[in-house]
Amino acid sequence: MKIAVRRALSCVVGLFAIAVFYLALTGKFSAYVNPRFFWLLILAGLVLATAVIGSSARLRLPKIAFILLVPLALIWIAEPGQLGASMARQQSLAPLPAGGTFPALRPGLNQVGMRELNARSRLEPEITIGAEVAVMGFAVAEGENWRLARFTMSCCAADAVAYFADLDLLHWSPGIGQGLKEDKWYTVYATVEDVSTEHPVLAVSRIESADVPGDPYEY
Template sequence: MNRNAQAVVLAAIGAVALRVGVTDEYARYVNDWMKWPLVVSGAAMVALAFLAVFSSRYDDSDSSRAVWALLLPVVVAFVVQPPALGAYVAERRANDVAAVQIDKAAVAALPAGQVNDLLVSEFVAYASAYPEVLTEREVRLVGFATHDGDGWYVTRLSISCCAADALAFRVRVDGADAPADEQWVEVVGSWVSGTGEGVGATDPPVLAATAVTPVQEPKRPYE
């Protein structure tokens, strides 16, 4: 593969990293703190590619066509924007409460007389270990709908570093018609006492819904 061909491949890979980093697309793959490393590494690869072209003192023309096929997955990655992980992962990695980090000293009862916004993972953890926090309180959860034989769930994925370590948290919704699978919704309701209690509980907590509103997928789909 000649020097110019190497530079083209390097520039293409760098361009993909730049495109993912400077748009909200990166949030589908990695955590927020990895945005700028992606941008910097992409810019560095593009710069190195230009340096390789302009500093070349020879042109090795012995370049196999098969080598250029390496560009195909790069082009696909540049053109195609896959969606965030969804129901498939949620069905296989649901409600690992041990993975939720909550400072016990900071746990306090939610304010009464208002709708409290919680992450789905927080709601699951509170129901499991600190149910008194949720007792007789109204909460709002945002996530996508998933289904099984027992009904439907408001579900959200959480990542520590990247999509490869995603965990799913889901809350069963009672008292409202099921939206379409993977439809993003905002659910307002109250915890059904006794559901989802105990670390390692096999049954998810239940939310008695008073309102379910379809919403757009957020720019940051993971918690």
């Protein structure tokens, strides 16, 4: 009986090691943690693999290792997707840095990140307002209005926070908002219209559908 339990434990830990390597080497781990932890995942996989090899040499694995079956089930059966609109709506106003520097906004179109846009609106409003920007994110419906959103991850998905831009579609084609779909990704080309509200307001001139980026989070 003890031999059977030891073998079962070894199988569980071995499967978990394989799952860790799978997530790391396919890049799917970025749905859970910041990419800078890639090498820590590889190290964790090696430690788990070493534990399995050690168990064959009659080194004891604690029975609590069976709890690894829970994340294994999540990884192989219910692999989570990226955080989206439903989670973004539940969040309070995301914190912004108290200071920082950014590349100068140039005349014409500026490619900016969602967190950067919010930070610029707070830290340098007189420069940001009126700027022409292109920003990527997923659509979030707010009644009859629309927002663009993107999550910023510091460590892992548990600490991810959403940053928004409110979309003013009145300067574009009438009824264009009816063609937007929640959680779908878009690149919005716009002029920063207002920075005095909770989120910057973008006067939209063009919206293009976009594929989900390989890395949907900002860091």
